[in-house]
Amino acid sequence: MQRHAVSFLGITLLAMAVIGPAAGDVVAADRAVLMEYFNATW
Amino acid sequence: MRYVVTPFVDDTYPGKVAFLAIHLSDGFQTNFGNTRASSYYPGSMTIPDTLVDAGMFHFIGTPGVPPMYDPPTQWISMVDARLAVPTDITIEIYPERLSETQWEFTADVCMETTGTARSLGINLAWTVDDYPQGYPYVYRKTVRGGYGPEVLDLNPGECVQVDATFTFSSIEFDRWAGVEVVAWAQTPASGWGETYQAATLSMTIYEDGFESGDLAGWTLTVP
Numbered sequence: 001m002q003r004h005a006v007s008f009l010g011i012t013l014l015a016m017a018v019i020g021p022a023a024g025d026v027v028a029a030d031r032a033v034l035m036e037y038f039n040a041t042w
Numbered sequence: 043m044r045y046v047v048t049p050f051v052d053d054t055y056p057g058k059v060a061f062l063a064i065h066l067s068d069g070f071q072t073n074f075g076n077t078r079a080s081s082y083y084p085g086s087m088t089i090p091d092t093l094v095d096a097g098m099f100h101f102i103g104t105p106g107v108p109p110m111y112d113p114p115t116q117w118i119s120m121v122d123a124r125l126a127v128p129t130d131i132t133i134e135i136y137p138e139r140l141s142e143t144q145w146e147f148t149a150d151v152c153m154e155t156t157g158t159a160r161s162l163g164i165n166l167a168w169t170v171d172d173y174p175q176g177y178p179y180v181y182r183k184t185v186r187g188g189y190g191p192e193v194l195d196l197n198p199g200e201c202v203q204v205d206a207t208f209t210f211s212s213i214e215f216d217r218w219a220g221v222e223v224v225a226w227a228q229t230p231a232s233g234w235g236e237t238y239q240a241a242t243l244s245m246t247i248y249e250d251g252f253e254s255g256d257l258a259g260w261t262l263t264v265p
Contacts, residue, residue: 007072020164029132029154032240033124034226035061035117038091040068041177 047182059121060224060240062167062184074167074188082232094120096226097234116151130157130198131239135166135225138247144209147243149225151194152201159198161228162238163191166206170213171220183222186213193230220243236259 051061064075066089077085083097092101094117107170136148147166153159167188172180189206196202204225214221223243229235 012108013238028055029129029239030058031125031127032057032242033055033059033121034095034224034228035051035059035121035238036078036093036096037061037063037183038066038093039047039063039085039181040066040089041070041174041179041181042068 045228046081047180049143050117051182054118055121055125057242058125060226060242062169062185063181063183065181066187070184071188072185074184084233092117092120092191095124095237096228098124098236129239130154131162131196133225133227133239133241135223135241135243137223137243137245139248140207141258144207146205146207147223147225149204149206149227149241150197150201151204151225151227151239153196153198155199157196157198159196160195161195161230162202162227163193163235164202164204164225164227165190166204166208166223166225168208168221168223169216170217171222173213173217173220191228191230219244219246 047061047063051059062075064078065071066075066079066087083093087226088102090102090104092097092105094101096106099120101120103116105117105235130153132152132154134150135148138146138148148164149164151162151164165188167190168186169183170186171182171184173184173186174181187206187208190204192204194202208223210221222245225243226237226240226241228237
């Protein structure tokens, strides 16, 4: 039973390692847009 | 009241648009703004003239239906197009009060682990809302000064910091809630380029220094 528990933990960690980078690819950084508006009071 | 820049800057895309109204040749110009207009971009700026993400879009004229320019359909279409483009850059702005009138702002610019190594031109500037006053129009987000570009190399998973010290005057202190700091990272060379990311920091929460831990401006004493 103890070996099964360790094995399960190993599979879980492996799954997290695989899923981690994939999730990072999907969730890209939110972008803010720069707007430069050239104007004058006249 | 008529607006030169509509509430679009805050209401349509809250936190998604870093807006710099750069005045030219009207007494409210700045060295930083003049340099953006005359040296960074090729040719001369028309008034009004809008550049989105350092030249990814260029729009001459009023962005919508005058005199309110509302809805600014031309601006909306440009912003929507740029918001749809993924980016590998993040920016956070950290403030530190140095003295009664001086603040240092640090732009913490990071590249995601999946990003592409390259050089970035990092800039910081600040704007004052509803300034100048005394005109038939309300002027939003007027640039009062700036720093940059500071060109740095950035690799995936790394961060770089750029510091800028800004000196404020009564123009800022009288409109403190309307002071906003903007930071952005763009292609380093002059000419039509691309902005990869931008960020804003409103000074509203630093109105009395309490939140920043600086109580120098407080006069109350414990009895």
